[in-house]
Amino acid sequence: MPYVLANSYDADLKIWSGSEIEEYFAPDLSIGEIIFHEMRRHPKLIAQISTTEETILIREELHSNAMRVASYMRSKGLLQSDIVGIIARNTSHIPAVAYGCFFNGIAFHSLNIAYDRGTIEKLFSITHPRMIFCDGDEYEKVRDATRGMEDVEIVTMRNHPEGGSTPIEQILSSPIEENFRPVRLEQGIDQTLAILCSSGTTGIPKAVTITNSRQILMGSYSLTTSDIQYCHNTLDWITGLLTTITSGIFSTTRIIADNVFDPVHMMRLIEEYKITWLIQGPSQMAQMANCPEFEGADLSSIRQFVFGGGRSSVETQKQIRSRLSSDCLNFMYGFTELGAMGTINYHFDEKPNSVGRVVPGLKAKIISEEGKSLGPNELGEVCIRNGQYWAGYYGNPQETRKMRDPQMWFHTGDLGYFDQDGFLYIVERKKDMLKYQNIMYYPNDIETIISEMPDVAEVCVFGVWDQVYGDKAAAAVVKKQGTELNAQDVEDYVKERTDSKYKHLHEGAIIVEDLIRSPNGKTNRKATKDYFLEVKERQ
Numbered sequence: 001m002p003y004v005l006a007n008s009y010d011a012d013l014k015i016w017s018g019s020e021i022e023e024y025f026a027p028d029l030s031i032g033e034i035i036f037h038e039m040r041r042h043p044k045l046i047a048q049i050s051t052t053e054e055t056i057l058i059r060e061e062l063h064s065n066a067m068r069v070a071s072y073m074r075s076k077g078l079l080q081s082d083i084v085g086i087i088a089r090n091t092s093h094i095p096a097v098a099y100g101c102f103f104n105g106i107a108f109h110s111l112n113i114a115y116d117r118g119t120i121e122k123l124f125s126i127t128h129p130r131m132i133f134c135d136g137d138e139y140e141k142v143r144d145a146t147r148g149m150e151d152v153e154i155v156t157m158r159n160h161p162e163g164g165s166t167p168i169e170q171i172l173s174s175p176i177e178e179n180f181r182p183v184r185l186e187q188g189i190d191q192t193l194a195i196l197c198s199s200g201t202t203g204i205p206k207a208v209t210i211t212n213s214r215q216i217l218m219g220s221y222s223l224t225t226s227d228i229q230y231c232h233n234t235l236d237w238i239t240g241l242l243t244t245i246t247s248g249i250f251s252t253t254r255i256i257a258d259n260v261f262d263p264v265h266m267m268r269l270i271e272e273y274k275i276t277w278l279i280q281g282p283s284q285m286a287q288m289a290n291c292p293e294f295e296g297a298d299l300s301s302i303r304q305f306v307f308g309g310g311r312s313s314v315e316t317q318k319q320i321r322s323r324l325s326s327d328c329l330n331f332m333y334g335f336t337e338l339g340a341m342g343t344i345n346y347h348f349d350e351k352p353n354s355v356g357r358v359v360p361g362l363k364a365k366i367i368s369e370e371g372k373s374l375g376p377n378e379l380g381e382v383c384i385r386n387g388q389y390w391a392g393y394y395g396n397p398q399e400t401r402k403m404r405d406p407q408m409w410f411h412t413g414d415l416g417y418f419d420q421d422g423f424l425y426i427v428e429r430k431k432d433m434l435k436y437q438n439i440m441y442y443p444n445d446i447e448t449i450i451s452e453m454p455d456v457a458e459v460c461v462f463g464v465w466d467q468v469y470g471d472k473a474a475a476a477v478v479k480k481q482g483t484e485l486n487a488q489d490v491e492d493y494v495k496e497r498t499d500s501k502y503k504h505l506h507e508g509a510i511i512v513e514d515l516i517r518s519p520n521g522k523t524n525r526k527a528t529k530d531y532f533l534e535v536k537e538r539q
Contacts, residue, residue: 004346005018005346005357005358005359005360007019007357007358007422011375013365014365014374014375015363015364015365015373016357016358017358017362017364018360018363020360020361021215021360021361027189027214028188028189030183030184030185030189030191031102031216031245032101032103032105032182032183032212033182033184034249035102035103035245035248035249036063036102036103036182038251039062039066039099039251040060040063041251042059042251043058043059044058044060045225045251045253046253047059047062047095047247047253047254048062048092048095048253048256049253049255049256050090050091050092050257050258051255052256052258052259053092053158053258057092059251062095062099064176065093065100066096066097066099066103067100067177068100068172068173068175069096069097069101069171069172070101070103070177070182071177072171073100073104073106073131074104074177075174075177076130076131076153078130078131079106080105080185080186082106082130083107083108083109083128083129084097084101084107084129084132085109085111085127085129085132085133085134085142086098086108086133086236087111087113087115087120087138088113088157089113089234089258090232090240090256091135092256093157093168093172094133094157094234095244095247095254095256096172097133097168099244102182103182103183105184105186107192108194108195109123109124109127109129109194109195109207109394110195110234110235110236110240111123111124111236112197113135113137113138113234114519116141117141117144118145120141120142121145121146121148122204123205123207124145124146124149125149126207126394126395126396127195128149129149129152130152130153131152131153132152132155133156133157134154134156134157135156135157136156136158136159136160136161136165139161139164139165142154143164154166155167155168156168185212188212189211189214190211191212192209192210194210194235195208195209195210196210196238196241197236197336198336198337198393206393206399207394207396208393209390209392209393210241211389211390211391213340215340215386215388216242216339217246217340218359218361219306219341219359220242220246223246223252224250224252225250225251225252226276227250227253228252228254228255228273228274228275228301229247229252229254229255229275229277230255230256230273230278231243231278232257232261232280233279233281236519238339238340239279239281239308239309242279243279252277255269255275257269261284263284263291263293263294264293267294267299271297271299271301276301277303278302278304278305279305279307279308280306280307281308281310281521281522282309282310282312282316283310283458283522283523285307285312285316286312286313286316286458286478287457288320289316289319289457290458290480290481292481294323297323299323300324301325304328304330305320305329305330306332306344307332308331308332308334308355309521311426311447313447313448313451313452314353315452316457317331321348327348327349330345330348330356331348331356332344332345332355333355333426335410335412337404337410338384338386338410339390340359340386341359342358342359342364342384343357343358343424344356345357347423351419351421351423353425354419354424355423356423356424357423358384362384362385362386363385363386364382364385365383365409366379366380366417367380368380368381374417376417376419376420377417377419377420378417379415379416379417380416381411381412381415381430382412382415382416382424382426383409383410384412385407385408385409386410390408392404413431414429414430415428415430415433428442428443428444432525434462434470434471434473435471436463436471436473436502436506437469437470437502439502441473441502443462443463443473443525444461445503446461446473446475446498446503447460449494449497449503450494453485453489453493455479455480455484455485455489456477456478456479456480456490457478458477458478459475459476459477460476461473461475462476462528462529463507464507464529466507469506472507473505473506473507474508474509474532475505475509476509476510476515476529477510477511478512478513478514478515479511485511486511487508487509487510490511491504491509508536510535510536512528512531515528
């Protein structure tokens with residue numbers, strides 16, 4: 001039997017509500033305090049295994065390393081009001097850096113390693129980190145980006161440059177403060193835990209604050225010491241932060257790797273380490289299902305496979321489910337600003353296109369353009385309320401007000417609807433809505449059709465502006481390995497599958513090796529469109 005989320009509906013206010021939150025830990029404890037105490041309960045259990053650096057740390061070793069990092073920060077005079085920067089891969093000692101920050105009540109601002117010097121400079125100029133942890137590979141880029149900031153200490157995690165940085169080994173050999181204890185947060189659990197980055201598909205990413213709220217643990221309370229967790233994402237993703245926190249709190253074994261995502265390597269890790277808990281993005285799922293080794297992969301150890309951050313075709317979901325030993329592939333919906341998942345679907349067979357029901361502690365509603373609440377099966381903007389403090393976008397009150405209204409509702413910018421059973425369906429981003437000959441349509445309408453083609457692995461549809469017709473649909477398509485799919489096949493397939501001429505690919509299609517993605521792995525529709533136009537111009 002699948003897990004069932006209990007939801008209620010207020011027909012007058014047209015609001016869906018999740019069940020009440022059950023407190024598993026004292027409500028005044030910070031995330032750092034919980035991790036500190038839980039890590040001491042199982043000191044000899046394996047905490048993490050790095051498959052690329054070939055290191056193994058038991059929990060007391062990771063706990064000790066985290067206390068050394070925290071003690072070093074204290075010796076340098078860092079306060080709870082300070083910020084620590086992180087721009088690094090999933091290497092052996094990055095979890096200790098994160099826990100050390102948690103123990104000190106110091107928020108870290110985590111950036112993606114793919115960011116260029118200019119983006120790093122703009123983001124760190126917002127938060128002004130006192131100390132930055134990075135790989136030696138990024139040292140020069142980080143150093144140059146922070147030249148105008150005073151007293152910034154750069155710590156390198158590996159591949160240390162000659163002079164200029166503090167090697168992490170120096171910190172890990174420093175003493176632990178006598179009678180070390182995690183701090184009590186000056187602002188309680190409303191205090192900022194971490195600062196991540198928005199997707200950045202439309203410009204410089206915003207610095208998104210995440211509080212010490214317990215909400216981030218929703219959906220993870222079934223984890224036990226027998227679980228083996230894996231998430232390829234780094235600490236600048238909400239899923240990377242989630243995995244780091246839950247592995248510390250629930251005493252799981254975490255598998256980490258610092259390589260560029262490779263689906264074959266991923267499936268080998270699942271088989272070798274008997275991974276039980278996996279969280280991925282749709283693009284990673286598509287890459288797995290698209291490689292020849294997938295049909296022989298043994299994914300039977302997985303008992304919870306969560307994915308989110310974008311849409312995955314039903315066909316890809318069916319392929320993944322065919323290799324699992326239980327019904328454990330769950331589509332979840334959330335966003336960085338919420339700091340947690342908002343909905344999760346435990347009912348694929350009954351509701352295959354839904355992102356599920358609202359999780360405990362949250363409320364959700366659909367609103368019209370005029371801000372009026374809408375009922376079941378009425379399309380509008382998805383709004384979610386967690387009733388908790390949010391510090392907003394760091395240093396950006398104007399954008400904060402756009403994202404969250406005075407009644408504490410997050411305005412997601414996603415268009416969707418609830419059905420009569422309380423299952424949420426995400427249709428499209430508001431800003432992605434297109435218009436052809438004055439008829440509104442969504443790229444996903446066409447993407448759904450194309451994804452049904454047996455030879456298609458991934459697809460991105462966008463509009464190309466025409467002064468006569470408006471937005472003419474075009475597509476960039478990734479074909480499955482070993483197939484002979486061509487652009488005309490795609491155009492013909494769409495034409496045959498819809499009577500709505502405005503949904504035809506009037507601007508055509510191209511076959512690409514991969515879609516262009518933002519640093520957090522999401523498909524960058526604008527950049528993919530720009531590439532499409534370049535290709536068409538050369539033809």
